[in-house]
Amino acid sequence: MSWFAGLLGPWRGFAVTLRQMFRPKVTTQYPEEKRVKPQRFHGRHVLNRYPDGMEKCIGCELCAGVCPARCIYVRGADNPPEDPVSPGERFGYVYEINMLRCIFCALCVEACPTEAITMTHLFEMSVTSREDAIYTKDELLVEPDGTPRHPQPEGPLVDLDELRRGHGWLRATAPSGRAAYEGIVAWTPSATYGEPPPERGQAGVTDETDGES
Numbered sequence: 001m002s003w004f005a006g007l008l009g010p011w012r013g014f015a016v017t018l019r020q021m022f023r024p025k026v027t028t029q030y031p032e033e034k035r036v037k038p039q040r041f042h043g044r045h046v047l048n049r050y051p052d053g054m055e056k057c058i059g060c061e062l063c064a065g066v067c068p069a070r071c072i073y074v075r076g077a078d079n080p081p082e083d084p085v086s087p088g089e090r091f092g093y094v095y096e097i098n099m100l101r102c103i104f105c106a107l108c109v110e111a112c113p114t115e116a117i118t119m120t121h122l123f124e125m126s127v128t129s130r131e132d133a134i135y136t137k138d139e140l141l142v143e144p145d146g147t148p149r150h151p152q153p154e155g156p157l158v159d160l161d162e163l164r165r166g167h168g169w170l171r172a173t174a175p176s177g178r179a180a181y182e183g184i185v186a187w188t189p190s191a192t193y194g195e196p197p198p199e200r201g202q203a204g205v206t207d208e209t210d211g212e213s
Helices: 002-021 062-066 107-111
Strands: 045-047 072-078 090-098 117-119
Touching: 045 090, 062 072, 062 107, 107 117
Parallel strands: none
Antiparallel strands: 045 117, 072 090
């Protein structure tokens, strides 16, 4: 039997391969098929507006200060009294994110006091030059009606619906998961997408009772 075992030795490594050949395949045919992304998926950033069209960014630079990759550059400017850009005294005059350096940790979202910057579900952002990977305020800021902008045309690898499906991400400091905050809306209204549903906590509140606390 030793000679038989020696004969099979080189072929034993194929046992796993042969077993897998006859099992159902679980490969997703990307990009024709895309998996459903989790709600807290960390994708491309957007700069939001209030429902009246005013910008939420006040140029405080907290997002740039907390960024561990130092990929955010913000410069604030005083609001013109005759035509204010944001409700505060200042607004984000310059806002740039270097997507080549960004690690998508979402600490900028956590630090923002006005919910100006949020993250979407879009992650297909291939570019042909390093300059194109620096997203400026022109690409990041949504339109006055809340429609997001994107420098690349829609195609197999760029599904702009990933930008149009609302925020798609909640701050970790939001009351989600805490029963004491059930029925309370964590986010302020945003243009186009309206007010989000109330928080769902751990007390098993049903859809019929959400918002009644």
